[in-house]
Amino acid sequence: EPEVTQTPSHQVTQMGQEVILRCVPISNHLYFYWYRQILGQKVEFLVSFYNNEISEKSEIFDDQFSVERPDGSNFTLKIRSTKLEDSAMYFCASTDGNSGANVLTFGAGSRLTVL
Amino acid sequence: AQSVTQLDSQVPVFEEAPVELRCNYSSSVSVYLFWYVQYPNQGLQLLLKYLSGSTLVKGINGFEAEFNKSQTSFHLRKPSVHISDTAEYFCAVSDGPEFSGGYNKLIFGAGTRLAVHP
Incomplete structure (x- = not known):
């Protein structure tokens, strides 16, 4: 079964450092998303991406965050200057756009720890 | 804006007992509804979805959910749980096809953290 692949599975970084989380969505999918889950809390929407541009973003997705699809396969989330409160599990998701609904396939997540 | 309320943060249950995990959403013209499961240290796996049609939807691992529009609910049920069902269960909603194509x-x-005990 096709999978959404995320790397790294766990990253530890110092406050103020830049972090790039990588995702390889399912190959025929067209819509891409990043969500995050702070430990013990709900899964929160960050951003959606379609046709090489952001479709929607939440208030969490401020100027410190950016997304990119640099080569037609990877979908990256960059945090420019990490804060302690960015520590969370980050999930990438994608959908093919043919089901008529948001049937998202999620990756296993990248756990970010900011010290 | 849509919102989802899961009324129970934790549900302990004994193995082979029935379970119901409750979910209510805020009203909208139309919605799509989902249940996802998250096993320890893993990602989110789709259990089942309601898009349209029959209000009773069946998913993987013997789970089912019923869409109740009048009560804006989408409760998840399983008649007999197994130890391996221990996990976190997330209800999710998105706007239906009237909004930006869905x-x-x-x-x-x-x-809701489901803890199944022997």
């Missing part, structure tokens, strides 16, 4: 974000509830 490709809107999912809004998740806070989750």
Whole structure:
């Protein structure tokens, strides 16, 4: 079964450092998303991406965050200057756009720890 | 804006007992509804979805859910749970096809931790 692949599975970084989380969505999918889950809390929407541009973003997705699809396969989330409160599990998701609904396939997540 | 309320943060249950995990969403013209499961240290796996049609939807691992429009609920049920069902369960909603073709974000509830005891 096709999978959404995320790397790294766990990253530890110092406050103020830049972090790039990588995702390889399912190959025929067209819509891409990043969500995050702070430990013990709900899964929160960050951003959606379609046709090489952001479709929607939440208030969490401020100027410190950016997304990119640099080569037609990877979908990256960059945090420019990490804060302690960015520590969370980050999930990438994608959908093919043919089901008529948001049937998202999620990756296993990248756990970010900011010290 | 859509919101989802999962009324129970934790549900302990004995193996082979029935279970119901409750989910209510805020009203909208039309919605798509989902249940996802998260096993320890893993990602989110789709259990089942309601898009249209029959209000009783069946998913993987013997789970089912019933869409109740009048009560804006989408409760998840399983008649007999197994130890391996121990996990976090998330209810999620997105706006239906009247809104931007349906490709809107999912809004998740806070989750319900199901703990199945022998």
